[in-house]
Amino acid sequence: MTTWTRRGRLRQYLDTAVWPVPAAYLLVACVLGAGVPALDRVLGDAVPAEFGVGAAQAVLAAFATGLITVMGFIISVVLAGLTFGSTTVTPRIVRELQRNTTIRHVFGLFLLSVVYAFLVLNRVAPPSDPNYVPDLAVWLVVPLLVLDVVALFVLVREMGHTLRLVEIIDRVHHRAERVIATIYREPLGADVDRTDVALPSVAPAVIIRNEEGPGVVANLNVESLVAEAVRVDTTVTLACAIGSYVPSGRALLHVADAHPGLDGQRLRDAITLADERTIDQDPLYALRLLVDIATRALSPAVNDPTTAVQTLDRIEAILELLANRRLDQGTIRDDHGKVRLIIPLPSWEDFLAVSLTEIRHYGATSAQVMRRQRALLDDLILDAPPSRRPALQEQLTLLDQTIARSWPDPTERELALVADRHGLGEPGAVRGPNRPQAQVLARDAALPERHD
Numbered sequence: 001m002t003t004w005t006r007r008g009r010l011r012q013y014l015d016t017a018v019w020p021v022p023a024a025y026l027l028v029a030c031v032l033g034a035g036v037p038a039l040d041r042v043l044g045d046a047v048p049a050e051f052g053v054g055a056a057q058a059v060l061a062a063f064a065t066g067l068i069t070v071m072g073f074i075i076s077v078v079l080a081g082l083t084f085g086s087t088t089v090t091p092r093i094v095r096e097l098q099r100n101t102t103i104r105h106v107f108g109l110f111l112l113s114v115v116y117a118f119l120v121l122n123r124v125a126p127p128s129d130p131n132y133v134p135d136l137a138v139w140l141v142v143p144l145l146v147l148d149v150v151a152l153f154v155l156v157r158e159m160g161h162t163l164r165l166v167e168i169i170d171r172v173h174h175r176a177e178r179v180i181a182t183i184y185r186e187p188l189g190a191d192v193d194r195t196d197v198a199l200p201s202v203a204p205a206v207i208i209r210n211e212e213g214p215g216v217v218a219n220l221n222v223e224s225l226v227a228e229a230v231r232v233d234t235t236v237t238l239a240c241a242i243g244s245y246v247p248s249g250r251a252l253l254h255v256a257d258a259h260p261g262l263d264g265q266r267l268r269d270a271i272t273l274a275d276e277r278t279i280d281q282d283p284l285y286a287l288r289l290l291v292d293i294a295t296r297a298l299s300p301a302v303n304d305p306t307t308a309v310q311t312l313d314r315i316e317a318i319l320e321l322l323a324n325r326r327l328d329q330g331t332i333r334d335d336h337g338k339v340r341l342i343i344p345l346p347s348w349e350d351f352l353a354v355s356l357t358e359i360r361h362y363g364a365t366s367a368q369v370m371r372r373q374r375a376l377l378d379d380l381i382l383d384a385p386p387s388r389r390p391a392l393q394e395q396l397t398l399l400d401q402t403i404a405r406s407w408p409d410p411t412e413r414e415l416a417l418v419a420d421r422h423g424l425g426e427p428g429a430v431r432g433p434n435r436p437q438a439q440v441l442a443r444d445a446a447l448p449e450r451h452d
Helices: 003-016 020-046 053-089 091-098 101-123 135-139 141-162 165-183 222-231 264-269 283-297 305-323 348-362 367-383 386-406 410-416 437-446
Strands: 206-209 215-220 236-238 251-255 271-274 331-333 339-342
Touching: 020 101, 020 135, 053 091, 053 101, 053 135, 053 141, 053 165, 053 283, 091 283, 101 135, 101 141, 135 141, 141 165, 165 283, 165 305, 206 264, 222 236, 222 264, 222 331, 222 339, 251 264, 264 271, 283 305, 283 348, 305 348, 305 367, 348 367, 348 386, 367 386, 367 410, 386 410
Parallel strands: 236 339
Antiparallel strands: 206 251, 215 271, 236 251, 331 339
């Protein structure tokens, strides 16, 4: 296994692992528990206030046992938050909630305090000196107590913010923007994607298969794949899209030419498989998460179209960013311009389909959702380059057809046909590029009749 692959899998693991941060605090607690009593012996009478043996033992024992109770409360709060996220938002958001490092640091600080208190308690009245009390070490409990109280308030505040639906949506949105800025670095420029190299139509000479456990393609080491392709003078193609589930034995890579020196293991190790999709190199998954949140909010059991409108706000921001970027970045060339690596990446139409199709379907009877989707499409049509507009016009046509099927009453249909960034309630003066009333009525007359 290559070093990069080890780093990639380690990063995937540490991204959501709970124990590393508390383990670091535990190490600090051991250092303080041994070092501060030793420093107290060096200082001797320089410590201004002294504790009796009984008082020191009572303080340390009460401090440690009380924090153990609070740690149980912290675990309960975190588990409740993860349960809330998985049942109320979407099960796939749990991984994003687990990325929160504040919770780990707070738990680590409490663990430090408990272990430190027990270590110092063990130094009080040793058999060799029944009257000895490490006063400096006991006094350090006071600032630790203050830090623990502050940390508890921080935790309560953090959990309150983390469990707010808008915070979850924003977290996904911001991660998507960072990934898009990393993967799609070039502006659209000449107004079209240069898709001059398509996926090979001929059968590959060599198939690199997954020889490990099944998983989802999470990360690619592009440099390693290109370097191996250059070394044996061939072209390598990813056999599936990033985010695809790959069972054991399924093809991972297709190699155009058979070469006796081809290092299949190096190619195989350049792909990191995870237990579920991640946003790291897969911005389409960020849109998938937002759509899942919206569709759950639109279910009859929840009936919360305002949440769907909020997710459409973030979806529009992501699509606005994608509309002005080159999306054909899956063709990787070497320094001489020869194609060495081909990665199937989603097209503009794919991003639109994932972003809008299911929300349009499940929100067909919600005026808020229909009006917000129209505002989204109207704004994108105005701002997007010309090459992106046909797909947006197609989505607008699909939206019209959905409204025609779902809103048989002409008066109510007219309400659903208005573009509104709030869904309902945006002042008309700032409503933006809505069609004039005459055009709305003309289109309404041209829509197919509903037949029940």
